[in-house]
Amino acid sequence: MNRTDRLYALVEELRAVAPRPRSARWLAGHFEVSVRTVERDINALQQSGVPVYAEPGRTGGYCLDKARTLPPVNLTPGEAVAMAVALRQLEGTPFRGPAGSALRKLVAAMQGDDAAAARDLAGRIHLLGDAxxxxxxxxxxxxxxxxPRVLRIGYGDREGAATLREIEPLGYVGTATHWYLVAWCRxxxxxRAFRTDRISAVTITAEVPPPRALRGEDLDIPYGTVRQLTLS
Structure with missing residues (x-):
């Protein structure tokens, strides 16, 4: 068993017995590795954000906080490929990178045969033209x-005049052709709304901006209808 498979199997083993602990020695025997290897694997899981903690005592061991984890994701190969196709519509948006990362995590969580079938299916699909x-x-x-940090940006207006701004990001507005970063402009x-393709330089400062609400009147755009994104 390679390390990636073992890390996944460790989480599932701890999930199956949660909230009861499994000792490092028991896990080492189960996965046929050394106790030191188990300890390194547990540390790697903790560093990646998996809620595994050590319970001290003679009957202690490693426990998984079941309430803070999700069960295995069972995507079909068709569903995985449909998501990959949908991601093509996110090219040029602020969410392309996170969406690609999310899809890779989902595919990694699929059963081995399903993941292989999804990759085979994806290899048979071809898209014409730019993404x-x-x-x-x-x-x-x-x-x-x-x-959230104050950004220092170089920005060119519609006439091409360049200015240096310090801004406090508040939100995004997407249209059919452009994305805008809505921010408090100092x-x-x-x-103000800054068209992202006119931002020529970006520096993240150490300053955390004060809380500001993005109000409806701040998005009083004279054309079209602005709709808030929901996850339901």
Whole structure:
């Protein structure tokens, strides 16, 4: 068993007996590795965010917080490929990178035969033309809401005049052709929308911006209807 498979199997073993613990010695015997290897594997899982903790005592061991984990994801090969096709529509948006990472995690969690079938099916699908029409969003701009910091950006307006701005990111607005980063602009002392393809440079500062709400009136766009994204 390679290490990737063993890490996955470790989580499933701990999930199966949770909240009871499994000792490092028991796990080492079960997976036919050394206790030191088990300890390294557990440390790797903890570093990646898996909620595994050590319970001390003679009957202690490693436990999994079952309430903070998900059961195995059982995507069909067709569902996995459908998600991959849908991701092509995210090219040029701030969410292409996280979406690709999420799909890789889901495929890694599939049963081995299903994952192989999904890869075979994907290899039979070909798309004509470019993946998207919008320019890509700089990674630091795409991460602006996930890691809230004041950004220092170089920005060119529609006439091509360049300015240096310090902004406090608040949200995104996407249209059929462009994405905009909505932010509090310290130069203008007001909310502004910055077209992402006009951002020429980005620097993340160490400053955490003060809390600001993105109000409906801040998105008073004179054309079209703005709809908030939901996950339901």
């Amino acid at each position: 998207g029409t919008m320019p890509s969003v700089p990674r630091l701009v795409a991460d602006a809401l996930s890691s 130069l203008r002392d007001a909310v």
